[in-house]
Amino acid sequence: xxNDQLESIxxxxxxxxxxxxxxxxxxxxxxxxxxxxxxxxxxxAPKDQYVLCWWSPERIEGAAWDWDEYTPNLKHWHYMQDGxxxxxAPLYWMPLPQxxxx
Numbered sequence: 001x002x003n004d005q006l007e008s009i010x011x012x013x014x015x016x017x018x019x020x021x022x023x024x025x026x027x028x029x030x031x032x033x034x035x036x037x038x039x040x041x042x043x044x045a046p047k048d049q050y051v052l053c054w055w056s057p058e059r060i061e062g063a064a065w066d067w068d069e070y071t072p073n074l075k076h077w078h079y080m081q082d083g084x085x086x087x088x089a090p091l092y093w094m095p096l097p098q099x100x101x102x
Contacts, residue, residue, distance in 0.1 A: 010041060010091065039092035042077075053077055053090035063090065 013028040029044060045051055045065070053063040063077045077090055 006039075007091075013041065038094045040094060042090045042093050045093040047075075050096055051093045052096060054092040054094075055090045062096065063093075 009028055013025050016022075016025040016028065029041060039054055042053065045053070047065040050062055050064050052060060054060050065075055066078050067075055
């Protein structure tokens with residue numbers, strides 16, 4: 001599947017959720033998570049572990065779901081490398097790979 005196709009499916013999924021059709025949105029979750037590339041919709045990302053996040057083809061980084069340092073009671077994705085928070089949310093995520101054996 002191309003990135004444009006994935007983005008179209010993601011948009012359709014969000015529209016279904018906006019209209020309260022959770023069953024159809026879950027079906028699209030399956031389509032998105034079945035993608036051979038391994039990227040999954042960011043809405044399905046675990047919030048209790050570090051993951052790889054895809055903001056754009058130019059920005060794929062390790063990230064963590066954490067508190068915003070300037071806004072109380074607000075959590076969002078932060079880059080692991082420098083701890084900064086991006087201006088926009090990532091689109092996709094995947095688990096971190098296992099480290100190589102020594």
